Amino acid sequence: MPSDRRPESPRPAAPTLTQVAALAGVSPITVSRVVRLPGLVKPHTRKRVEAAMQELGYIPNLVAGSLASARTNSVAVIVPTIANSIFADTVQGLSDVLEPLGFAVILAQSNYDPVREDRLLMALLARRPEALMLIGSPATEAGAAMLRRARIPVVEMWDLPAAPIDAVAGFDNHAAGDAVARHLAAAGRRSLAFIGGPDSRAGRRWDGFRAAALELGLPEPRRLFLDRSAMAGTGALPDLAGVDGVFAANDALAIGLLAALRDAGLARSGPASAQDVAVVGLGDLEMGQLTTPRLSTIRVHGTTIGQAAARLVLDPSGPRRVDVGFELILRESG
Missing domain, CATH: 3.40.50.2300 (Response regulator)
Incomplete structure (x- = not known):
């Protein structure tokens, strides 16, 4: 397993209870009550203290009663x-x-x-x-x-x-997207799409997928923002008109997509070359090996x-x- 050492950088000093009190315009004991006995503090005062805590990034110490060590x-x-x-x-x-x-x-x-x-x-x-x-x-x-x-x-x-x-x-999520796009292109798929949510890891998979597709001379891939609930139990097929290869950001989405494709007559048992739309997921969930067709995927350890x-x-x-x-x-x- 490759690894490397990163030089340490100093971390900022933690804000204090006294600084929170000064910013909120209350006494330190009031801040302490907000932390430990919030029900004893008037709501408008509690909100002012909580806003100051958030602004400063103050983290109360709920184990402060024990030894410092x-x-x-x-x-x-x-x-x-x-x-x-x-x-x-x-x-x-x-x-x-x-x-x-x-x-x-x-x-x-x-x-x-x-x-x-x-x-x-x-x-x-x-x-x-x-x-x-x-x-x-x-x-x-x-x-x-x-x-x-x-x-x-x-x-x-x-x-x-x-x-x-x-x-x-x-x-490397970017490299995973790159690998899937290159595989689909090598398999003769020309019109690609990515299905995933807005989280940052899915975003990096999309970035790698898109960059590789464009580098290989394929048309601009489509990006569809969906989550599992968008297809779960509905059989609804996202708009994939003209698409012949899909990378789903995770296996749960890919399995839902396969179910919708089967309902539409676009997925069946048989080799990958026989599928109207190729589908690749990420995660290698056990359920993906039980679908028809069985799911291609990125295996993550x-x-x-x-x-x-x-x-x-x-x-x-x-x-x-x-x-x-x-x-x-x-x-x-x-």
């Missing part, structure tokens, strides 16, 4: 959803490494909601975990600022950002990502970037 022996993990089994594989991988060493893994899910993610970050950091790991990068700059001030190991997973907050363990992330937490002085790679798995769908 005490450890919580907990590691916080934020995932977009636990419905995707491959994210569960990543959590299992890091748990397998950390739990035998006495760490408790605290799991939260953001549901791809930036506001919810920021709230989770504040709530988790307030409990002073030994480290924080999340799928992808922080959704907002406010979230990123909280993590930079946290002064604990932070591991971004499932991607390889050029300027991580601390450490990364994942794969979710468990390996979790294990690598755990090792980055355990050795914060070591290499801070781990690329676990990916595999293009070809089956009948494309």
